[in-house]
Amino acid sequence: MQAEIITIGDEILIGQIIDTNSSWLGQELGKLGIRVAYRSSVGDKKEDILDAISNAINRNHLVIITGGLGPTKDDITKHTLAEFFNTTLIEDAKVKEWVTKIFKQRNLPMLDTNLAQAMVPASCKVLFNRSGTAPGMWFETEQRKVVISLPGVPFEMKTIFTEECVPLLSAHFTLPNILHRTILTCGIGESFLAKKISAIEDTLPAHITLAYLPSVGMVRLRFSGSSTNQQLLFEEMNQIVSSLYDVVGEYIYGEENDTLEMNIGLLLKSSSKTIATAESCTGGFISHMLTSVPGSSSYYKGSVVAYANEIKIQELGVSEELLKTHGAVSEACVKQMAEQIRHKFKVDVGVATSGIAGPDGGTDLKPVGTVWIAVADEFETITAQFNMGDNRERTILRTGITALDLVRKQLIKH
Amino acid sequence: MQAEIITIGDEILIGQIIDTNSSWLGQELGKLGIRVAYRSSVGDKKEDILDAISNAINRNHLVIITGGLGPTKDDITKHTLAEFFNTTLIEDAKVKEWVTKIFKQRNLPMLDTNLAQAMVPASCKVLFNRSGTAPGMWFETEQRKVVISLPGVPFEMKTIFTEECVPLLSAHFTLPNILHRTILTCGIGESFLAKKISAIEDTLPAHITLAYLPSVGMVRLRFSGSSTNQQLLFEEMNQIVSSLYDVVGEYIYGEENDTLEMNIGLLLKSSSKTIATAESCTGGFISHMLTSVPGSSSYYKGSVVAYANEIKIQELGVSEELLKTHGAVSEACVKQMAEQIRHKFKVDVGVATSGIAGPDGGTDLKPVGTVWIAVADEFETITAQFNMGDNRERTILRTGITALDLVRKQLIKH
Numbered sequence: 001m002q003a004e005i006i007t008i009g010d011e012i013l014i015g016q017i018i019d020t021n022s023s024w025l026g027q028e029l030g031k032l033g034i035r036v037a038y039r040s041s042v043g044d045k046k047e048d049i050l051d052a053i054s055n056a057i058n059r060n061h062l063v064i065i066t067g068g069l070g071p072t073k074d075d076i077t078k079h080t081l082a083e084f085f086n087t088t089l090i091e092d093a094k095v096k097e098w099v100t101k102i103f104k105q106r107n108l109p110m111l112d113t114n115l116a117q118a119m120v121p122a123s124c125k126v127l128f129n130r131s132g133t134a135p136g137m138w139f140e141t142e143q144r145k146v147v148i149s150l151p152g153v154p155f156e157m158k159t160i161f162t163e164e165c166v167p168l169l170s171a172h173f174t175l176p177n178i179l180h181r182t183i184l185t186c187g188i189g190e191s192f193l194a195k196k197i198s199a200i201e202d203t204l205p206a207h208i209t210l211a212y213l214p215s216v217g218m219v220r221l222r223f224s225g226s227s228t229n230q231q232l233l234f235e236e237m238n239q240i241v242s243s244l245y246d247v248v249g250e251y252i253y254g255e256e257n258d259t260l261e262m263n264i265g266l267l268l269k270s271s272s273k274t275i276a277t278a279e280s281c282t283g284g285f286i287s288h289m290l291t292s293v294p295g296s297s298s299y300y301k302g303s304v305v306a307y308a309n310e311i312k313i314q315e316l317g318v319s320e321e322l323l324k325t326h327g328a329v330s331e332a333c334v335k336q337m338a339e340q341i342r343h344k345f346k347v348d349v350g351v352a353t354s355g356i357a358g359p360d361g362g363t364d365l366k367p368v369g370t371v372w373i374a375v376a377d378e379f380e381t382i383t384a385q386f387n388m389g390d391n392r393e394r395t396i397l398r399t400g401i402t403a404l405d406l407v408r409k410q411l412i413k414h
Numbered sequence: 415m416q417a418e419i420i421t422i423g424d425e426i427l428i429g430q431i432i433d434t435n436s437s438w439l440g441q442e443l444g445k446l447g448i449r450v451a452y453r454s455s456v457g458d459k460k461e462d463i464l465d466a467i468s469n470a471i472n473r474n475h476l477v478i479i480t481g482g483l484g485p486t487k488d489d490i491t492k493h494t495l496a497e498f499f500n501t502t503l504i505e506d507a508k509v510k511e512w513v514t515k516i517f518k519q520r521n522l523p524m525l526d527t528n529l530a531q532a533m534v535p536a537s538c539k540v541l542f543n544r545s546g547t548a549p550g551m552w553f554e555t556e557q558r559k560v561v562i563s564l565p566g567v568p569f570e571m572k573t574i575f576t577e578e579c580v581p582l583l584s585a586h587f588t589l590p591n592i593l594h595r596t597i598l599t600c601g602i603g604e605s606f607l608a609k610k611i612s613a614i615e616d617t618l619p620a621h622i623t624l625a626y627l628p629s630v631g632m633v634r635l636r637f638s639g640s641s642t643n644q645q646l647l648f649e650e651m652n653q654i655v656s657s658l659y660d661v662v663g664e665y666i667y668g669e670e671n672d673t674l675e676m677n678i679g680l681l682l683k684s685s686s687k688t689i690a691t692a693e694s695c696t697g698g699f700i701s702h703m704l705t706s707v708p709g710s711s712s713y714y715k716g717s718v719v720a721y722a723n724e725i726k727i728q729e730l731g732v733s734e735e736l737l738k739t740h741g742a743v744s745e746a747c748v749k750q751m752a753e754q755i756r757h758k759f760k761v762d763v764g765v766a767t768s769g770i771a772g773p774d775g776g777t778d779l780k781p782v783g784t785v786w787i788a789v790a791d792e793f794e795t796i797t798a799q800f801n802m803g804d805n806r807e808r809t810i811l812r813t814g815i816t817a818l819d820l821v822r823k824q825l826i827k828h
Contacts, residue, residue: 013450015440016625018432022455026429036427037462039455041436048452180428191485191527211458212486213425214567222430277698277719283705284691284698287719291697294773294806302725304718305691305701311716311759345725359708387520391545392708394569 001173002037003029004056008068008077009152010043021066021157028161033175033226034062044068049080053147061145061173064165067152069134078137081149082121085139089119092126092135099133127164132156136164146172177230181237182213183221183244184258185251186405190214193221196248200240208236216394217401218260253408260404261289261296267411268299273348275407277303278316278341280328281355281371285400301345306337316340329354329366331374331383338374339381349410350376351403357392369395373403375410382410415587417443418452418470422463422481422491423566426455435480435571442575446583447592447640448476458482463494467561475559475587478579481566483548485527492551495563496535499553503533506540506549513547541578546570550578560586591644595651596627597635597658598672599665600819604628607635610662614654622650630808631815632674667822674818675703675710681825682713687762689821691717692730692755694742695769695785699814715759720751730754743768743780745788745797752788753795763824764790765817769802771809783809787817789824796824 005022012019019041026036037060042048049068056063068077082089096118103110117133120126127136132151139147148165150157169175185193190212194201201210208225223240227233245252254263268275277286287303290296304315309328312318317340318333326332334352342350355371362368368390374383386402388395419436426433433455440450451474456462463482470477482491496503510532517524531547534540541550546565553561562579564571583589599607604626608615615624622639637654641647659666668677682689691700701717704710720726723737730751732742740746748766756764769785776782782804788797800816802809 007453012437013440013453014444015437015442015450016627018434018437020432023426023429023432026427028429030428036429037457039421039427039453041453043451182430189522191525192522194486194527195525209424211424212484213430214484220430222425224424224428279698282702283710283714284693284701284717284719285705287698288696288702288810291699291719291721291771292807292810296697297721300697301722302719302729303698303721304729305698305705305716307705307711307717308715315716315718357705361711389520391569393706396702396706 001033001062001176002035002060003062003064004038004040004060005036006052006056006063006065007039007041007152008044008049008065009041012041012067013043021152021154024154024158025064025066025161028166029064030178030180032166032169033178034169034173035178035226044076046076046080046083049077050084053081053084057141057145057147062169063145063147065147065149066157069149069151077149078119078121081124081137081139081147085121085123087121087123090122091118092120093118094128095120095126095135098128102133125168127160129156129160130163131159136160138165138168144172176226176228177233179225179227179230179233179237181223181241182256183223183241183252184254185219185221185248186217186253186260186401188219188248188251190219193219193248193251197221197244200243200247204240205236207233208240217398250409253405259293260401260408261293264290264404264408264411265293265296265299267408268349271411273411274299274301274346275349275351276301276341276345276347278337278350278352279303279305280307280312280337280353281357282353282396282399282403283307285396286351286353286403289400289404301347304341304344312337316344327366329356329370329372331372331385334372334374335376335381335383338376342376348377349407350374351407352376353399353403355386355388355395355399357395358390359392371395371399371402373399373406375403375406377410377414379414382406415447415476415589416449416451416474417476417478418454418474419450420466420470420477420479421453421455421566422458422479423455424457426481427457435566435568438568438572439478439480439575442580443476443478444638445592445594446580447590448583448587458490460490460494460497463491464498467495467498471555471559471561476583477559477561479561479563480571483563483565485525485531485547491563492533492535495538495551495553495561499535499537501535501537504536506532506534508542509534509540509549512542516547539582541574543570543574544577545573550574552579552582554586558586590640591642591647593639593641593644593647593651595637595655596670597637597655597666598668599633599635599662600631600667600674600815602633602662602665604633607633607662607665611635611658614657614661618654619650621647622654631812664823667819673707674815674822675707678704678818678822678825679707679710679713681822682763685825687825688713688715688760689763689765690715690755690759690761692751692764692766693717693719694721694726694751694767695771696767696810696813696817697721699810700765700767700817703814703818715761718755718758726751730758741780743770743784743786745786745799748786748788749790749795749797752790756790762791763821764788765821766790767813767817769800769809769813771806772804773806785809785813785816787813787820789817789820791824791828793828796820
C-alpha cells in the first residue's frame, strides 16, 4: 500500500516557501500504515499537473495533492482535476451555504471568485473544510485507486485530512500494521555507531529496516517495520531496541521527539536539582537551549556569559594569574568557572565552556575549534577537551550539545 | 533553462525531516537565472532513483540530487549514479587525503566506511566538500545536460553548491542577466509594509518583480529583474532601492545576507562602543545572537541571564520591593536590569528583557507573550512593552530580534 504526495505551486519550486505539508502528511500516512514512496512538486501549469497525476496513479494506490485550490487566477488544480477525470464542475449546495456563512460571519463582501469555491467536479466526493472556504475532493479510479485534492494552507489541509480523509481511507483500503521507533544518540559519530551496532543491523528481519539520521552532534536511529501481526511486530521492535540499549545505551539520550534539553529537564526535575551555566565560547547558547524548554524556570536559575576575560575575573573569580599561566581556553579556567557559578548561583550543577570558536584567535597549540568543557556537581568536577572543527556556528552548536550530554551523564551517574 | 531537484531518502518521504534543501536550492538557482520546474523525492531504492534521474534528465537541462551520500549501508546514491552513467568507482586521491586529514585533525580513528567516501564514479567531476567527507559529483550527458549530486546535510550541500557548483554552472550554461536586490526590514508587518510601499510596487517596470519574504519579526523584500542591458538594469534597481529607503528607511536594517546582529556589530565597532545583556525571558538568546558574529569579542563583553528572581536581586540589584510592587515583567524591572548590567559590566550599551514566554505563567493583566525590553546607554534608557503571542519559541525569537532592533535604532540615534 503506497502513496505519492504531489504539491502544486510555483512558490514551492522557487523556494519562497518551505513545504511542511508533505512531511506532515508523510507522518500521518505512516501512522495509518500507508508508505509514502514518492513526492513530486510541479508549478501552476496544466500539462505538468496532468502529467504528475497520471504518473502518480500509475505507480501508487493513493495520490494526495495539495495546493492550487485558492480563489485566484493562478490556482488551477480543480479545473485540471475535472479535466483529468473527464467530468464537469457543478455547484455543491452545502459548500455554497458554508462559504456564504463564513463571509457573513466575518462581515466581508463576497466576490464571485469566493462563490466559485462551491463549484466542484461532478464525479468527486466533497471533503468538508471546517477551517476555510476551499473544499477537499476525493476521486476514485476504476481500479479503486484514490486521488485526494486538499488546499495548500497547512491548517486547512490538516483539518480536512484528519476529519474527512482518515476515516475514508481506513474504510476504503485494507491497511497493514506499520511501526516506527526512533532512538536518539549523542556523542558518537555515524560510522562509529554503525560499527558498534553492526551485529544488530546485520540480523534485522527483512520486514524491519534501519535508517541513520545524522545532524550536528547527534545521530537518530529509525527502525521501521511492517507486519500483519501487530503484537508480534511490537515485541520484535522492543527486543531490537532493548539490545540497542545493551550495546550503545551510554549514547542514547531519548526516543522519538525528545530533545537533549527536555530530557535534562526531566532528570533535573525528578531529582529536584538546579542548574546554571558559565559560558565563554558558547556565548549564552547553552542557556538558550535549556530555557527553550517550557517549565525550565523550575530548575534553571541563570547564567553568566563571561566573554571578556575581565568578566571571567570579576564575576567568576578566575584569577589573572591563572589566565596568564594557562589562558582562558584551559582546563584550569573552565574548572574554576563551573565551580564558581555553582557556588555563586547556589545550584546543584554548574556547566562551563571556554574555547576558540574562530575564525580568528587560533594558535598552533590551541587551533580554532579547541574547546574545554567542565561540569561541576557536589561530588566532582569533570572536564574534557574537544576539537569542534573550524566552523564557528557548528562549534557553538556542537559545544552546546556536547556540554549538555556531559551534564546528562553526570546526572545519571550521581 | 530549467532544472529539477531530486531529494533522496526515506526520512524525507515519511516526514521525519522537513526538506529545506530544495527551497534553498530553488532560491539560489533563481538568482542564477535557472528556473526550478520540478521537484521529486524518492526513497533509498535503486530502481526509484534510476527512474527519477531518467525522468528528470528528459524534461530539464539541469538535475540536482541531494541526499544518500553518507557512509552507511542505506546510502546508495553514489553506486546508483555510477550504474546510471555506466561507469565504475575509482579512488580519488584528493578526497582520500582530505578525509584522512579531517579524521587526523579530530583525533578520530578512520574506518573503512570513511575511506569509502574517496571512491567516486570514474566519469564524474569531483566537487570538493570543504565542510565534510562526502564529495559532490558533477556528471554531463552527451546533450551537455548536467546532473549534480550533493550530500543531504544542509551546510555541506550549501558549501559545495556555493563554492563549486555556481562557478561551474555559470561557465557551462549561457545564463541570462538576472539581478536581485534584497532589502531587509524589521519592526513592521508584511501588510503594513505593502501599504507603505504600494506606490513603488505599482510603478515597477514589467521586467522587475517584487517578492515579500516574511519570517518571524522580519520581512525581506526581494526585487528580481532580468534584462539584456545589465548596466541599465543595475541603475533601475538602484533607483528603486533608493526610493524604498526614502519611504521606509527607518525599518531597513540591512541588505542581502546581512543579519541584524552583524550590522549591530558594525555600528558598535565603528563607534568603539561595547555591549552587554541582562536577560530573563530570552534566556541567553540575545547573547547567543550577538556572539554568533565572528569578531564579536571586540564589542560584546558578556551577560547575566537572570531567570530566577533571586538572580535578578543578587546580580542586578533589582529590589525585592520592586519585584513585589511591579513584578519581574515590568518596566521598572527591565529598566533596572539594563542600567545595572551597563554599570556592572562597564559597557556603553545595556539591553534587558523580561517577559512571559509561556505556556504557563500568564495572568489576565499580563497574558502569555507580554514582554518588556529596555536599552540603556549614556544618554537615556528606553523601554517598550510588546505582546509576542502565545508560542514560546516564537516569543523568544521575536523578543531577541525586537531587542536588537531597538539597540540598532539607539546606536544610530546617539
